[in-house]
Amino acid sequence: MLQEESDLSLMIAQIVQKLKGSNLYAQLERQAWASLQKPEIRLESLKEDIKEFFKISGWEKKLQNAVYSELNVYPLPSHPAAPPEHLKEPLVYMRKAQGSWEKRILKSLNSMCTELSIPLARKRPVGQQKELLNKWNEMGTDEPDLSLFRPVYAPKDFLEVLINLRNPNYENGDSLSFRTHLGLIQVPLKVKDIPDLKECFIELGLNTGQLGIDDSTQVPPELFENEHVRIGQKVLAEQDSAAAQQYIRQGSPTALRAELWALILNISSQPEDILYYEQLKANVIQHDLLVDSLIYKDVKLTASNDDYYFVFEDYLYQVLLCFSRDTSVLGHFAYNSASPPKSYIRGKLGLEEYAVFYPPNGVIPFHGFSMYVAPLCFLYHEPYKLYQTFREMYVRFFFRLHSISSHPSGIVSLCLLFETLLQTYLPQLFYHLREIGAQPLRISFKWMVRAFSGYLATDQLLLLWDRILGYNSLEILAVLAAAVFAFRAVNLMEVTSLAAAEVRINFTRMGWK
């Protein structure tokens, strides 16, 4: 009992500490001061009266939402003696692997830099600044010569690294047994099995209504849809983050989704936020970064070629260029196994006083990165709103898809979960694919790394991301990937090569036929 209590007080202390620095704290303070003018607030019962005031005016709800948000994002405090690295990643071998992967990426970036004789960053001449400002809303019309740039890495490079991950303390033994994991991931992390998943994702059970299924044309709306929409509207009216998160597990109605996501991610577009975005925009105008070209290249290669997202090309630049300059993103490295790459001012290599994070937000984009943003363009149309939502989604979820960690929502666990599900419940299929050299993970990895963006039709993708938000976990990606294989199992048993398997799995964007 004592341990729990001290854990709780530690948690409370941490959250209070975090929130004290936030805008909300300043606002609450202001509100409290202003409330002193009101007749209901009496000196004798000052504390209770102000609390009551907060409750009635909705400020308590805002505070609740902020606390809830912190609980969702930050991991629970561990042993007080644990060093900060443990918050990032408790297992040493994972940390080491992530460290060396980062070194490789940075090396690749630096060598591209040297090869092309382009500085990592430079200040734009005034003329160019003006030009960029004029073209801000249509940067997609620019066709700079990007032929010499290559993406720093692609998902398949990352997969190779994960395949080679080993726990030095774990001896598997050479003999095959029923416990042997036949997949590509060979680290002993604990993943959920079907009974656990059923319990965890209980709202996705067959007895519960779902949007995307139970609102199809054959089903009369009175059975589920109407009531579900009504509840959604109520949740929005109450402005309750926790309720919204619970609600969205059954999917969000199209018209309510933008607001629900904002509520769950605890994003409110205050004037300060708009101003912050404008500042980032100013940074983009003033300085040119090498990563900008990487972003351009990625957008041109992926989103611009996409049948649905090509329309939003301009928004993608407006979001991603600003994102790479946003130093507030550095905060998430406290709980991300990755660390931001460091670079040194010219001529001062190794001198810590001259070290800067590069890019300023510490995130180096890879091939397909822009696809994290593209689906959001369906929901948000003001650039700052789009930006805030993407940033929040990134620091809560997407970063886990390309860093090496033991977290249950980390890509390593997702891969292992996928492979384990397949091996346990579709052993024949798994064995067959393995025999023909078509390890299933080689096909599904790219889906999971991108959270299925670009692989699912947008309406289905948004329903999937509803559940990611609702369960605050990415495990559903692995479950979906396994389900795709299960769905196509009969077809896949007939193939004889990896290429044929890719074709047969027929995961086209036209949705399911």
Added chain:
Amino acid sequence: MNTLMDVLRNRPGWVEVKDEGEWDFYWCDVSWLRENFDHTYMDDHVRISHFRNHYELTHKNYMVKNLKRFRRQLEREAGKLEAAKCDFFPKTFEMPCEYHLFVEEFRKHPGITWIMKPVARSQGKGIFLFRRLKDIMDWRKDTRSSDDQKDELPVENYVAQRYIENPYLIGGRKFDLRVYVLVTSYLPLRAWLYRDGFTRFSNTRFTLSSIDDQYVHLTNVAVQKTSPDYHPKKGCKWMLQRFRQYLASKHGPQVVEALFSDMDNIFIKSLQSVQKVIISDKHCFELYGYDILIDQDLKPWLLEVNASPSLTASSPEDYELKTCLLEDTLHVVDMEARLTGKEKRVGGFDLMWNDGPVSREEGAPDLPGMGNFVTNTHLGCVNDRKNQLQQLFHSLQTQKKASS
């Protein structure tokens, strides 16, 4: 990517007839029609894919004339409010005969942009924008060769139309909608609306400052294909379902319902306006391609109606859409005589007008003005045509067996 040939060749029991053989079904060119229709004898069962004088609807000058006349009639018979429902085409003047009326209107609204369109050409050819009368004076001079007499009319007719300066933009781009309407008879009027269609985007960002850049303003795929920005892989089309979803998540479902209901109004009123003029030959049917533009107030405008919408596919998705569209067209035309004639839906086609409005409800009387009347249209909605066709033909078969 010839969708028509593929669909016809794959249809069970259909045989292609070469040269001068006898045919039961002809998907013809409008030029063939013009030359041969009048002296071709057709048995009762024969079907042909155009109406003799389709141009009453599909040539811009005739359409405008018919619509204006219909509007006046509606105003006389049903009042101003009802007539206002015909205000879905921008102010248009036939050139050169209405030139002076045009100048009057032009002077009333200085500074706005006008668009000049040839009456009968397609694919965006011959279209240009202008703001000054001087621009068309120059054009008038250009279209006459030095040999022509001064008062000889130019070979081709044009219309001058008010350009819609505030189009709805997505991603900063202008777009228009291509919608398919199948008419199987004009007297009585029977029209079907296809659930699928697409949104055609302009490749470049919209701005009024570059009127000369026809690539910005013209959304026809044919024009876009020649734009220097065009990359064939991009395609620049969205399926209508995607468009409808996008709007719904931005404006909410009620607003979208209202917009699509306004579009239904466009289809029906435009067909009604030519109902009495078109020679309703029982052999004829026609698949029209409607081009609709949405403005920033979410009001739909009719740009034009095409008698021969393009059937070449620009992408696999496009191929799928057009082949299904043609298959369903042939199902509705029903050479195989499988249908009872009472169907309200065949594949992706919904019966939109059957000598009167058609209600979505099963078995409900088709009476508008009753509180629960919802039109039987599902543009941009789910198109589960395969299932529906399976069920339809299965039940038709059972019915036939039962009655024989």
